[in-house]
Amino acid sequence: MAVAAWWFEPDWLYGWLKVLHVVAVISWMVGLFYLPRLFVYHADAATAGEPSATFVVMEQRLVKVIMNPAMMVSWVVGLWLAWSGFGFSGAWLWIKIAAVVGLTVFHVFLSRSARRFAAGENTMTARQWRMANEIPTLLMIIVVIMVIIKPFA
Template structure:
């Protein structure tokens, strides 16, 4: 594998382009399905939603772990620069598209399947809003790492790593148990 930054950036752009193209194809197919509204659409959109949520959650779990190790690397060093590339790609190629797809498909499912009715659904949406806020927080932290101005310790990043776990558990309880319905 090449360590040339120009090659690395080029490879990253290609991967990002492929990811966005795939999302566009899936989005286009979803739009066609929505237009024709076949009976099988709802179940397939649930599958797409679950895959997108799992992908997003993987990033929300992994990025703070990368930050734990990045904190120990000296700013501007080769390991630090490697972490910057890894973190940037994780956010741009996996986390951002997965979050957007989770929201788009999730809102359609909430509207189509439940007409936005049920306290459990609103608690779930509030937890997803909190996950989105954590996502934004991590994205800003990645920019701080890239500029050499991280403000948190490795221990703080380990503790921050628990935030998506708690929110995920809340979401799962709301979806499976549906209390308050």
């Protein structure tokens, strides 16, 4: 049914894909905001203690169950919307895509950091994780400005 809808592109499809895209982006952003916050507390926890083991489970589930699927849906549906709705034209769209690439790079960094925490190899302090937590906020602001204002349309 989904393939038929994609193939025939009915009028209602674009709106529903926008809904799916927004829900996926919100889910992804929640993970990008929450995982560094978990790292702040994890960095302060004793490496071999029970809280550390709990953080490892929380971090891995957040990455695998929420963040990875949400990022993939955001990208796939977002690229389809960019192609279908705008034909990949407009400087605002390319700036938005560049910011989303930045979010993806940060996502990969966080995923690798979760693995390092699980292995007991974290090298950043809680303060550094607090500062890193601002990166997705700045990139999100760029994305929202490009989508709503379209300053370079």
